[in-house]
Amino acid sequence: MFCYIHIPFCQSRCKYCRFSTFAWKADLDKEIYVNNLIGRIQNTESQKKLNSIYFWWWTPTSLNNNQLERIISALKNRFGFDDDIEITLETTINNITEENLIIWQKIWFNRLSIWIQTLNNRSLKEIWRPVKEQIINKLDIIENLFRKNCHSLEEGNLPYICTNWLSVSVDFIIWLPYVKKWETLNDIKFILKNYNFINHISLYMLEEYYDYPKKWQNLSIAEEDFLEEYLICKNYLEKKWFKRYELSNFARAWFECKHNKAYWNHENMLALWLWAHWFLDGIRYANPDNFIDYYSWKLDYKENLTKYDIFLEKVMFWIRTNWLEKEIYKNLNQEKIKYFVGQKLLDFQDDKLTLGDSWVTLIDYIIKEIV
Ligand code: SF4
Structure with missing residues (x-):
């Protein structure tokens, strides 16, 4: 079984975000949320062990490390972990410090997912994200830690050989304002040339998933250029041994995200957070989207999926991942x-x-x- 943990707080607001985020919630609110989440974990009836956990939307690292550790311990005590469990932490650039990286690894995280999006400062300022210099500074911190902890195959920019060290994924978005044609490709080249620790890249298009302010339409590359940009990035990544295993996801051998694959295979999934939709033994559950109902442990809905419903969902995932x-x-x-x-x-x-x-x-x- 795999498990999503979403933490509905962010440290700052991204301009394209389509979610109601609670960016400025006080620490007390976070503590109430964490305690409730732990209560739900302890009261969930399932005998299945966990093989992957993903701390995902909104910004998991807006919690402190003690809160993250308590959630992981609760999951481990309640369900048990498979020996090769993958535990991913999605982090903003701001939270990356040498100290945090070491603590995250100690408290079981073995995979990091970092949002870069673009290295174009004008665009990053427009969408309210950290700028290129901050990104580079934080990636340098990770690179230094890898140098200390892993063997490097210097020639030909090959990845580090590490046992028991974090695996790292970075995200890019095509179609951001002010980003010109081939700029995303050049950003990816720059990142891969300078940072050998990256073994997974997600390449999204903004419009499909997010709120896209109207004024950005004329500030981004044309739709036909998007396709060209995507394909040229894909070809470049393949040359660098990143295989596409879903339309937006590329990984070096052995670094495909287990969690993504379990999701696309429609495996049993536990998601106990506010607003979650999840699937366990043929039943779809949905949690409320507001704190009052969520803290009263109400369910938004619960429905038995028919074999045909499951078939349709599988078709959707399979064609995105394979054939x-x-x-x-x-x-x-x-x-x-x-x-x-x-x-x-x-x-x-x-x-x-x-x-x-x-x-x-x-x-x-x-x-x-x-x-
Ligand atoms: S895009 Fe993500 S990090 Fe940005 S405000 Fe929305 S939920 Fe938070």
């Missing part, structure tokens, strides 16, 4: 599939249905049409 086998796609809309193959948005390879190279900005539309 559809014949016995799956033969149950989908054949006319629409034929149409999209004609448009080179889908492709047949050895009887398997895969994405063509022009699908990037249309993936959600294609999925909706073929199921």
